[in-house]
Amino acid sequence: MANADFYGAGFPYRDFGKLPGKLIVLEGTDGVGRSTQVSMLRHWLEEEGYAVADTGLTRSELTGPGLDAAKSGHTLGPITMSLFYAADFADRLENKIIPALQAGFIVLSDRYFYSMIARDSIRGIDKNWSRALYGIALRPHLILYLQASVPSLVQRLIHGRGLNYWESGMDLHLADNFYDSFVTYQTQIIKALEELAREYNFVTIDSDRDPQEIFEDLKRPIRLLLHNRLTKSERPF
Amino acid sequence: MLRPNDTKGKLIVVEGIDGSGKSTQIDLLYKWLLSKGYSVYFSEWNSSALVKSTTKVAKKSQTFTPATFSILHCTDFADRWENSIYPLLKAGVIVLADRYAFTAFARDIARGNDPRWVRDMYSFAFMPDAALYFRVPLDIAVERITGSRAQLKYYEAGMDLGLSESYEESFKLFQGKILNEYDKMIDEFGLTMIDGTLPVKVQQKKVRSLIRRVLEGFEGLPNPEKKPIAVDNPQAGKKGKKGGK
Numbered sequence: 001m002a003n004a005d006f007y008g009a010g011f012p013y014r015d016f017g018k019l020p021g022k023l024i025v026l027e028g029t030d031g032v033g034r035s036t037q038v039s040m041l042r043h044w045l046e047e048e049g050y051a052v053a054d055t056g057l058t059r060s061e062l063t064g065p066g067l068d069a070a071k072s073g074h075t076l077g078p079i080t081m082s083l084f085y086a087a088d089f090a091d092r093l094e095n096k097i098i099p100a101l102q103a104g105f106i107v108l109s110d111r112y113f114y115s116m117i118a119r120d121s122i123r124g125i126d127k128n129w130s131r132a133l134y135g136i137a138l139r140p141h142l143i144l145y146l147q148a149s150v151p152s153l154v155q156r157l158i159h160g161r162g163l164n165y166w167e168s169g170m171d172l173h174l175a176d177n178f179y180d181s182f183v184t185y186q187t188q189i190i191k192a193l194e195e196l197a198r199e200y201n202f203v204t205i206d207s208d209r210d211p212q213e214i215f216e217d218l219k220r221p222i223r224l225l226l227h228n229r230l231t232k233s234e235r236p237f
Numbered sequence: 238m239l240r241p242n243d244t245k246g247k248l249i250v251v252e253g254i255d256g257s258g259k260s261t262q263i264d265l266l267y268k269w270l271l272s273k274g275y276s277v278y279f280s281e282w283n284s285s286a287l288v289k290s291t292t293k294v295a296k297k298s299q300t301f302t303p304a305t306f307s308i309l310h311c312t313d314f315a316d317r318w319e320n321s322i323y324p325l326l327k328a329g330v331i332v333l334a335d336r337y338a339f340t341a342f343a344r345d346i347a348r349g350n351d352p353r354w355v356r357d358m359y360s361f362a363f364m365p366d367a368a369l370y371f372r373v374p375l376d377i378a379v380e381r382i383t384g385s386r387a388q389l390k391y392y393e394a395g396m397d398l399g400l401s402e403s404y405e406e407s408f409k410l411f412q413g414k415i416l417n418e419y420d421k422m423i424d425e426f427g428l429t430m431i432d433g434t435l436p437v438k439v440q441q442k443k444v445r446s447l448i449r450r451v452l453e454g455f456e457g458l459p460n461p462e463k464k465p466i467a468v469d470n471p472q473a474g475k476k477g478k479k480g481g482k
Contacts, residue, residue, distance in 0.1 A: 008354060011303070012349060076319075077320060079318070080312055080315040083308055083358075084312050087309050087312060091302075126361075132354065133354075135351070136304055
């Protein structure tokens with residue numbers, strides 16, 4: 001059982017004590033199938049007898065309304081947007097994730113701050129600034145990276161929920177239509193995520209396959225984690 | 238840390254604990270600069286309407302933690318920075334700010350956040366051309382606030398820190414911590430200290446003579462009709478009312 005381990009100063013005004021739970025992060029770009037995998041993993045882990053909590057970005061009561069308002073018209077600059085997401089992240093971490101870890105839950109996080117750094121870096125935000133900001137973040141026990149190619153994302157989204165404004169990066173004015181913008185934007189996002197994958201020791205899972213195959217591959221490192229048998233290159237620290 | 242101002246505008250900020258009289262001074266300064274034919278813009282701490290809708294919810298339900306409190310105040314500042322302060326400085330405007338990053342450095346750190354983390358968060362902003370710190374002894378400031386205000390609010394009194402059960406006692410202790418942080422910043426950032434116990438007129442004379450020096454050789458954006466600059470974002474609210482935030 002370990003004390004909280006943060007990337008930076010964390011929350012110095014609070015002592016969280018021991019955190020017996022495990023924090024598992026699923027990273028990957030839009031349309032890669034993260035939420036499907038989170039719900040499959042949740043069922044599997046619960047069947048195995050673990051208590052599981054799941055959480056995603058921008059779902060906190062605190063900043064949900066503000067972020068929605070921002071997305072629906074009010075022009076927000078990139079730094080402002082980034083800070084809005086960070087407030088949401090801090091709220092979720094302090095009020096949901098850490099308490100669940102204190103109670104011994106396995107927390108499945110649908111994305112973490114790495115996605116935020118990736119999207120911000122494309123919008124001209126200084127990477128060192130982002131990293132310092134997320135010094136409040138707890139180090140996860142395992143970061144699973146769903147790696148997909150742009151053509152497979154396009155195929156999945158067009159036959160699914162469609163290409164949307166934000167996932168296509170239309171705010172960046174990269175192209176005059178959703179398709180070209182999506183391709184350019186997601187190529188940049190994936191490149192940024194690959195860099196972060198090396199820096200933060202993500203475990204990469206080939207996700208250009210059907211959900212069941214991906215699921216089987218995700219189970220392996222999770223099993224190792226739960227039995228304390230992850231290798232050094234698979235651990236985020 | 239804070240970046241140097243590389244625009245043709247001038248950034249002037251006032252700082253101090255609640256009840257230090259800084260808002261009165263910046264209001265007088267604003268009117269004086271406008272009458273001199275400068276283009277002047279006034280920006281107030283915690284005034285972006287977008288962020289307000291969020292902080293309102295959180296303040297009501299008292300769900301702020303020191304970290305979210307800190308990030309949301311920086312979000313408010315960033316919204317004003319990106320949408321008005323920075324573009325107007327580029328245009329050659331004098332921007333007056335009633336409270337600036339130093340307020341966060343004092344309050345957020347008094348709340349227990351990491352000093353380095355808070356300073357890094359504001360590193361996209363400029364070091365002001367003039368940073369005036371209105372210093373008053375704690376008891377005078379507390380007297381001014383508790384005497385003039387019906388009731389202290391939860392966060393204003395620092396009740397979230399659990400310093401005391403009494404709002405007034407907690408307010409005193411919290412303001413004392415903030416005052417301490419301000420005093421530490423005088424050297425760190427070269428804040429110009431002004432004695433906030435002096436008569437209003439005497440303080441304003443000092444302020445104007447300081448600002449005259451800062452504006453030596455400054456041309457800026459002409460304003461022959463002496464018009465105030467409208468708040469460019471209609472959702473961003475009205476020009477500030479007096480009293481601490």
